[in-house]
Amino acid sequence: MDLTPIFAQPVAHRGLHNRGNGVIENSRSAFARAIQGGYGIECDLQLSGDGVPVVFHDPTLDRVAGQSGAVSTLSAGQLGRITLTGSSAGDCPQTFSAMLEQVGGAVPLVVELKHQSNDEAAQQLATAAVKAVADYEGPLVFKSFDPELIKHTRRAGFPGAIGIITQRYGDEYSKNRLNGWERFSLRHLLHRPSTKFDFISCDHRALRLPMVRFLRQGGMKVMTWTVRSYPEEDQARPHADQIVFEGFLPQRA
Numbered sequence: 639m640d641l642t643p644i645f646a647q648p649v650a651h652r653g654l655h656n657r658g659n660g661v662i663e664n665s666r667s668a669f670a671r672a673i674q675g676g677y678g679i680e681c682d683l684q685l686s687g688d689g690v691p692v693v694f695h696d697p698t699l700d701r702v703a704g705q706s707g708a709v710s711t712l713s714a715g716q717l718g719r720i721t722l723t724g725s726s727a728g729d730c731p732q733t734f735s736a737m738l739e740q741v742g743g744a745v746p747l748v749v750e751l752k753h754q755s756n757d758e759a760a761q762q763l764a765t766a767a768v769k770a771v772a773d774y775e776g777p778l779v780f781k782s783f784d785p786e787l788i789k790h791t792r793r794a795g796f797p798g799a800i801g802i803i804t805q806r807y808g809d810e811y812s813k814n815r816l817n818g819w820e821r822f823s824l825r826h827l828l829h830r831p832s833t834k835f836d837f838i839s840c841d842h843r844a845l846r847l848p849m850v851r852f853l854r855q856g857g858m859k860v861m862t863w864t865v866r867s868y869p870e871e872d873q874a875r876p877h878a879d880q881i882v883f884e885g886f887l888p889q890r891a
Contacts (some may be wrong), residue, residue, distance in 0.1 A: 641779070641799055641859045643777035643798070644678065644748065644777050645861065646832065647676060647677055647880075648787045648881050648888045649677075649680050649746070649861065649881070649882045650668070650677040650882075650883065651863060651884040652664045652668060652681060652884070653668025653681050654669075654677060654681075655668035655884075657724055660725055660726025662723070662729060663695065663724040663832060664693050664694060664702075666731075666737075666740060666805050667723060669741060672766065673744045674746060675694070675887075677745060678819075679746070679855075680863075682694060682749075682750045682752055683694075683751055683752060683767055684697060684709045685762055686713055687710055687712050688713040688734050689762050691733065691734035691767045692709065692732075693733070693734060693737050694717070694731050694751070697755075697869070699720065702877075703722055710754075714733050717731045717858065718731060718732070718733070722817040724839050725814050729754040738770060738774050744775070746778070747777065748781060748801075748839075749781070751764060751780055751781070751784070751791065753784045754784075760784065760786055763787070763790075764794050765793070766789055767794075768794040768795055771792055772793065774882065775839060778800075779799045779836075779837070781801035781839050782801075783803045783804075785802070785832070788802060788833045792820050799836035799837055800835055802829075802835040802838055803838075804820060804825065804827060804841070804844065805819035805825075807846070807883075815818040825844075827842075827849045829857065836858075839864075839882070840862050842878070845878060851877075854877075859879045861879060861881065861882055862878035862881055862882065862886050863881075865884070865888065866885045867885070871883070
């Protein structure tokens with residue numbers, strides 16, 4: 639499976655956003671800036687209340703949309719009428735299909751499927767996302783932290799590459815959500831026989847994890863997130879094949 643187009647250029651984390659200039663993450667404006675700059679785009683998908691994949695990171699609206707409530711309780715139409723807080727262009731959350739139409743194959747897409755509250759919703763998200771890209775022409779991969787979402791995406795018939803996202807799982811959020819064995823298994827990618835992931839997306843602070851190093855030495859591609867400065871880029875480059883960046887414009891190497 640040729641991943642060369644996906645790894646050809648740095649990938650803008652949630653688009654080339656800049657809140658200070660009114661360009662909000664995962665917005666039409668952020669994606670337009672990434673396309674103009676020739677950068678790949680990383681984006682996130684949540685499932686709306688009526689089963690439509692929408693481009694949004696959090697499970698709730700609070701942080702980015704300035705109001706309370708879960709994304710999963712609103713229809714895609716309702717979400718599309720909520721202005722993202724601080725957007726100078728008045729951007730609202732897009733459906734995945736609308737975002738695909740906007741990008742139109744101009745730059746590579748790295749699409750993260752976000753963990754859902756239950757397995758039924760996870761299956762719905764994977765199935766709907768795969769259906770949305772059935773006729774898409776352009777470099778595109780899916781990835782997820784959730785091994786089950788990777789399996790659901792493959793079962794839904796996606797023929798392209800699917801990646802696993804990993805980290806050290808030592809943060810408080812991970813400790814509160816996962817038990818020790820679950821964190822160990824995810825950290826060391828022990829699910830690989832069942833997920834059969836095609837590439838790794840690894841926290842730049844965890845690139846020296848043994849399994850990440852082992853698989854990369856064996857030829858598996860590794861991208862790393864979220865790189866926010868030139869020193870971080872310099873440290874990550876020897877251990878990864880491409881970076882996912884935010885807050886600065888990286889080198890083109």
